[in-house]
Every structure is written in structure tokens, then in C-alpha cells.
Amino acid sequence: MIRFENVTKVYDQKARPALDAINLEIDRGEFAFLVGASGSGKSTFLRLVLKEDRATSGAVYVAGQNVAKISSWRVPRLRRGIGVVFQDFRLLPQKNVFANVAFAMQVIGKSRSVIRDTVPEVLKTVGLEGKEHRMPHELSGGEQQRVAIARAVVNRPGILLADEPTGNLDPTTSMGIMGVLDKINQNGTTVVMATHDDDIVNEMRKRVVELKNGVVIRDEARALYTSMIPVVGQSRRLKDASGRETPDAGLPGNAAEGEAQR
Amino acid sequence: MRLAFILSEIGSGLRRNLSMVVSVILVTFVSLTFVGAAGMLQMQINQMKGYWYDKVQVAIFLCSDGSTAPGCASGPVTPEQQQGLNALLESPAVAQYINDFQFESKDEAYKHFKDQFSNSPIVDSVTPDQLPASFRINMKDPEKYQIISETFSSQPGVETVIDQRQLLERLFSVMNGASLVAVGIAGVMIVCAILLIATTIRLSAFSRRRETGIMRLVGASKTVIQLPFILEGVIAAVIGAALASGTLWAVAQFFLGDYMSRQYPDTAFISSGQTLILAPALLVLGGSLAGISSLLTLRRYLRV
Numbered sequence: 001m002i003r004f005e006n007v008t009k010v011y012d013q014k015a016r017p018a019l020d021a022i023n024l025e026i027d028r029g030e031f032a033f034l035v036g037a038s039g040s041g042k043s044t045f046l047r048l049v050l051k052e053d054r055a056t057s058g059a060v061y062v063a064g065q066n067v068a069k070i071s072s073w074r075v076p077r078l079r080r081g082i083g084v085v086f087q088d089f090r091l092l093p094q095k096n097v098f099a100n101v102a103f104a105m106q107v108i109g110k111s112r113s114v115i116r117d118t119v120p121e122v123l124k125t126v127g128l129e130g131k132e133h134r135m136p137h138e139l140s141g142g143e144q145q146r147v148a149i150a151r152a153v154v155n156r157p158g159i160l161l162a163d164e165p166t167g168n169l170d171p172t173t174s175m176g177i178m179g180v181l182d183k184i185n186q187n188g189t190t191v192v193m194a195t196h197d198d199d200i201v202n203e204m205r206k207r208v209v210e211l212k213n214g215v216v217i218r219d220e221a222r223a224l225y226t227s228m229i230p231v232v233g234q235s236r237r238l239k240d241a242s243g244r245e246t247p248d249a250g251l252p253g254n255a256a257e258g259e260a261q262r
Numbered sequence: 263m264r265l266a267f268i269l270s271e272i273g274s275g276l277r278r279n280l281s282m283v284v285s286v287i288l289v290t291f292v293s294l295t296f297v298g299a300a301g302m303l304q305m306q307i308n309q310m311k312g313y314w315y316d317k318v319q320v321a322i323f324l325c326s327d328g329s330t331a332p333g334c335a336s337g338p339v340t341p342e343q344q345q346g347l348n349a350l351l352e353s354p355a356v357a358q359y360i361n362d363f364q365f366e367s368k369d370e371a372y373k374h375f376k377d378q379f380s381n382s383p384i385v386d387s388v389t390p391d392q393l394p395a396s397f398r399i400n401m402k403d404p405e406k407y408q409i410i411s412e413t414f415s416s417q418p419g420v421e422t423v424i425d426q427r428q429l430l431e432r433l434f435s436v437m438n439g440a441s442l443v444a445v446g447i448a449g450v451m452i453v454c455a456i457l458l459i460a461t462t463i464r465l466s467a468f469s470r471r472r473e474t475g476i477m478r479l480v481g482a483s484k485t486v487i488q489l490p491f492i493l494e495g496v497i498a499a500v501i502g503a504a505l506a507s508g509t510l511w512a513v514a515q516f517f518l519g520d521y522m523s524r525q526y527p528d529t530a531f532i533s534s535g536q537t538l539i540l541a542p543a544l545l546v547l548g549g550s551l552a553g554i555s556s557l558l559t560l561r562r563y564l565r566v
Contacts, residue, residue, distance in 0.1 A: 073483075077481060079481035081481075103476065103480075106267045107267065107476075107477045107486050108481055
């Protein structure tokens, strides 16, 4: 579904590349975690899939199409096949839940009757039935993220990209969100999720792709957040939402300064 | 559905940005009023040309008692000289250039003078003797004045040959100057309007960057994203153009039609109906200015 062939992305000629000759394939219907420190290239990876940026060299294939060969007026069609969820939800504050989800259908010209049928169905999938008329500020963070997920999948994209979707949420709520993403994945949508949340990765036991300095250093099926193979690096302590300090095996390398505080 | 969506986006954009939209309306209104005023002046000039050039003639003034011109050295025109001029005017060499001519005697000249200056005290101090007799010539082609002038200036008994058109040309050049000034002001105002529209669209795009960001992500087409912004500018400018057209119509109807034509009954003023020809031009001009400047602004400030 997503294939990177020798992809390099350079933002600044003087700095090291954000992605350095990446080869990666994510199959249809797969669920993959993208882990790694800040600046390891996770966001760049997602941006290249969306054609927000162009790869400096190499080829990115999405749904069998080389995105570099998609003309600019066809980019919207590419993006209709990809749902995106962010850490900060990005809901429209002056629209209620129903309208936020419906917005994604309105802008691509879906008819009113289709919207009326589809939106409640999708809201049910993400567990928000009965909350159609709430405004975003009347919802909890977890519920807001569910709205964002509903909006991302309402047009039935083949791929769902999630950029730290649980970054603003407590562990319990995060697990709820993961349940929703898993359900969407079960329905056949390919899910790629960039995350720092070790608990979730460890819990889900899905494929893990670890990036470091723009290079894939690990690609394991049914893996944990950190490698089973010990990597030399400083260990650190993570604090979860209950305030309990949990010893952590530590990220490889000098990972994630300051990002452990959630 | 998509149309309804775009319309609702335009509506919310106009509401949110109301003060800027009002200023765009006013600036386009003022600038297009000046453009239209220049157009109206040109129409007025053409109208007066058409009206006057039919009536205006070349006048050959004949020598009278007080004439000092070199051709009048022998004193006032004699009946023989007058006969000779008449014959020359009827000769084929000259007749081919003129439609017709009449002789205006001193008494007729006095009568016309009295009519023309009926409001002025000067009438009382003028006697028929002081006014020269003349031949009034209606030219086939007013541009051929030079031929008549050359033929008759040197004839005995002729004081001077005057092309009345030249008097009008002076008036027209004043009006042309005024319309140039109007075009100049309009130019500056149009630059203002373009910059203001660009700023307004930029603000509008900025205040709605959340929506446009989401639209991009869910795959809305470029048209759906940009059209509301462009139409916002175009609608504001078209309202301004409509106001300008209305103002020009009102000026023609009430100022020229009611006031000026009562003051100057023998001048042909343009009718208010004629100004309506300007309206579509102003609407198109306003709309396309706004459209183009919005489009250029969006290319810089709204990534799609």
C-alpha cells in the first residue's frame, strides 16, 4: 500500500538528511507503528506519503502510484485515499461533532443524503453515538480525538496516517483510541501510526518500524517499543499518567529529550 | 451540494471579515466612480462634438468701417467685392467643399448678437454698424477649413476667416484635461483597491487556515478551497462597482438632467440612460480586478 524505494529527503543541504535512503513497504491492511526520537524522520515520512513534500531522491509509491508522478491537480484525489489524525485533533471549534465530520464530506462534494446516512454510522464506529450535537469544547480530549478519527475515515480512505494520536491523552483514554484504530484496521484500512507511547506499542504487539536519524534501524513484526536485542544507550525513566515511575529499558541512542513528559 | 457549500463558506467569510469587506466596497466604489466620471466626460465631449459640429460654421467676416486688417485698406466692403466673393463661393473649385452658405448682413448679425447675449448689458452698447457682415459657410468636411481660409483671406473686402470649431476645441481640451485628471485619480484609487483586496483576502485566508488545512487533508480540490476567497473579493468589488454605476446614473439624471440642462438649455447633455452603458464595463472591471488580485494573493498565502 505504501512503498518507499531508496527515499532520501534533504531539507537543508548543510544538515544531515531527514530521511536517508529509506526502503520500506507497508502492505494493504497492515497496522504499523513508526517509532523513534524527535527528528528521526517520522513526520517527514508521513508528509512524503501525503505529497506535502517531494522526496529529494528515490520513489514513494502510495496505492501503487508513484506520488512524484501525480500532477498537482490530482493530489486532492490522492489525499482522499488517505485519512490523517494529529496529536492536536484539529477540530473546527465553531462546528458541532456532526458538522465537523460532515465537513470532510461536504468539501469533496458528497450529497446531503449520503452525509446524513454516513456520519452517524462512522460516529458509532468511533464510539460517539448520541454526541452528534456537542461542540468540541464540550468533549474530553479522548472524545475529540475520536471525532478527528471519524473525520479522517468518513470518506473510507485505504490508508490512515496517525501522527502521535495519543500524545495529548492519558493512558486509559489512549487505549480507547487504540481500540478505535484497531477496529478501523480490522475493517481493512492500512494504519500507520507515529508514536512515542511505549505502553501502547507494547500492548498492541503490531509491526514496529524504528527510525533514527533518518534511517530504519529496526523493522519487526509483533514487536515491542524497544528492541528485544539490547541496544547500548542511556536508560531513562518514564512517568505515566498515574504518576507511577516505571523503569524503562531506555530508547536506543540519545532519544527523545524531554518527550517522556506526558 | 458543493455549490451550496461554497456559498455558505462565502457567507461566513463575508460576515467574519465585515469591516474589511466594507472598506473594499468603498474603495472600489470611489475608484470606479472616477473611472466612470472620465468615461462620462468623454461621452459628453462626443455628444457636444456631434451637436456643435453640425451647426458650427466657417465665418468669412467682411470689412466694415472700423476694420484694421490689411485686406481692408480700401475701406468697407463694396457691393462689387461682395458679389465677387459670392461668385467665388459658388465656383466649382470652392463649392465642392461646402454644403451651403448664407450671407449674414450687419442687421442679422446684430439680431443674433442680441439673442446670444440677451442677459448681458453689453447688448445696449453695441450698434448694428459695429458688427461685420459675414458669409456663413457650412462645410462638407470641417477638417478642410484650411482650403477656405487660404482662398478667402487674401480676397479684397475680407477682414478675416474664422473657424468656429477652434473655439469649441478649446472647451473640449479643458474637458479632456478634466477626464485625464479623473483617470489619474482613478488609477491611484485602483492601486489602493487592489492592495486592499489583497490584504483582505490574506486576512480572510489566515483567519480560516484551520478550515483550509482540513480541506486540504481530506482532499478538497483547489477550486473548492480557493473559490470562496476569490468570490468574496469579487462580490465586494462588484457591489462597489454597482454603487459607482448608481452614482454616475444619479449624477446624469439629477445634476446634468435636471440642474445643468435648465441652466444651459441649448447645450446637449448626456442622458442618464447613456451612463448605463458604463455600468457593465465598471462591473466587469471591478470584478476582474478583484478576481486577479485575490488569485495572486492566494497563490502566495494559501497552499493547496
